[in-house]
Amino acid sequence: MQKKQNGFKPYLEKISRIPGLWMALIFIVILISIINPSFFTTNNLLNVARQLSIKGILSLGMLLVILSGEIDLSVGAVLCITGLFTAAAQNAGLNLFYSILISLGAGALIGLFMGVLVVKRNLPSFIISLAVMIVLRGYAMIFSKGEPAITGLYNSFMVVGQGSILGIPNPVIIFIVVTIIFHFLLSSTSFGAKIYATGSNKEAAIFSGIKTDNIKIWIFIVMGITSALAGLILTARLGAADSKMGNLYELDAIAAVIIGGTLFSGGVGSVSKILPGIIILGLLPNVLNLFEVSPYFQYHARGLIIIIAYLLNTQKIHLKRKQKLNISTS
């Protein structure tokens, strides 16, 4: 029997994060439909969905990274450089398959590089990824030699970003597929279980025989491939690659993961929890526009979201722990 608790505490305990975030999403959708119903034209929605999918794929990869207790700030830069690579490859006449392979391979290599540095030298991942981001952004500028954008992509490639199957845009389809893969990975494979173990208590995981070093390196490689995939889709969608693509995308990815209930320390979070976060962040520019909020507030909004979401998450964990203690002592 639970002890009688005062006031609003039972209500607080009933607030579970998942329905909460979905409710926030529904609230936002209702808000938009009241103030600006023209938002819901098919064209507009499809556009939003296309953009969402790209950042959503990044968020899924970022989820893996943060679950293991690390972070990756370089995803925007990886996206940019891999997009440039594939555009350059196609301009050089390389066939479609190889031009895609080059990008994915580059993403994987960058991920491998970062993973090895983080694991073997015990360096904080955010600084390494920050430095890598700088190097890649600079290299992107050098690579594109100041030209505004590299065009001349194959039509068959641009279909990936601009086409649709049965009315659903291709990027959305890819996003859905990646979501299903990642969900399966995290919930039903030993790899996924090892990720959670590494993130929640690294020493315990090591003692259980999990090679946390390898797990982390693999996660960074996956993140690199994911970023490259997002870069391919964005390039295909834009029909060109330039050196400023993906600017600040990493912040959206991180924000989506955080408001989805993932803790920076790792070990807590899941794909289904970050989905509403991805959608909300995708709608954020539109929402701010609706209220005629200055575009400069985009930065505020993301910063505040990260802080508030994180504070709420840690509060919720606190409450849960208190609740467990209550039950055990009664």
Next chain:
Amino acid sequence: MCVKMKIENLALKRKLDDVYNFLWSKGIERQASLLIGLIILVIFMSSYSSNFLSWRNFIHLSRNIAISGIFAVGMTLVILTGEIDLSISTTISLSGLLLIGVTKEYGIFLGIVACLLTGIIIGAINGLLVVKGKIPSFAASLATMLIVSGTAMLYCYGSPINGLPDGFRKLGTGLIRGIPVPFFIFIAILILSSFLFKLKIGSYIYAVGGNINAARLTGINVGKVKVFVFMVMGFLASFGAMILTARTNTATVYMGNGQELEAIASTVVGGTLLSGGIGNVWGTLLGVTIFTIINNGLNLLGVPSDYQYVARGLIIIGALLTQISKKNTKR
């Protein structure tokens, strides 16, 4: 003859060991090797470019070292406690913008107050987020950076502003006996910070960084130490912004870009461990000098800015690779 050479080698080896042990006992063995590296760098640069050793270049260098150094000293304090502050770039921009903006309407005194208060308040926010909000410092400072960035953009609508009284500008552009004013200010800050480490708060900083649980059990108020350190960082960020703005007479939203990375890199190169507890400001001084000289050298050699960007990132990675993990340190 071989025996004689062997004995001479042994004697030399013993002398080198003695020097190393002496340096290690003072805690500056890494800084000493940095100094040697710095001297080599200077020799290298001067042989490549005749402009390098000119008096004019030296003034330019010392001004840059001073300004970057002010930020780096603050960052050293933060890193020593085991935290990090990514928000100083936007703090610098906002402080600079407020300095000019408030000075234009309310005069220089209030302008300075607004500028410095901004830094202190942002520092306090960072500290509170980390201590009370239990948000990891990189995330908290990242979020603060975003919020301050938005604020800065809102304040000036994205365009640069300028216009400081000439007398005040001497702070950034003036020379005392041929040496830039900022340099003296920086030396003063260095001396002040070494005083800091002689006080209780200094050893608390090292304690918190070295082993936070042990520090807490010793009765040190860990939260207060961290908030203090963040506030000092914020103050130094706005103080440096003041000098920077005085020098260029302009404030933009992008003023502080890259400063946080240079500060972190200088601190790291200077022998401070990112995990905290080990390091000192003199190493950071060497780190700042090395970075400034490298930047200056790349400019003198005519390296395009894109390549400089890449080089900077590579140098940071290189500097990080030289970090020893705490487990390996002898102390």
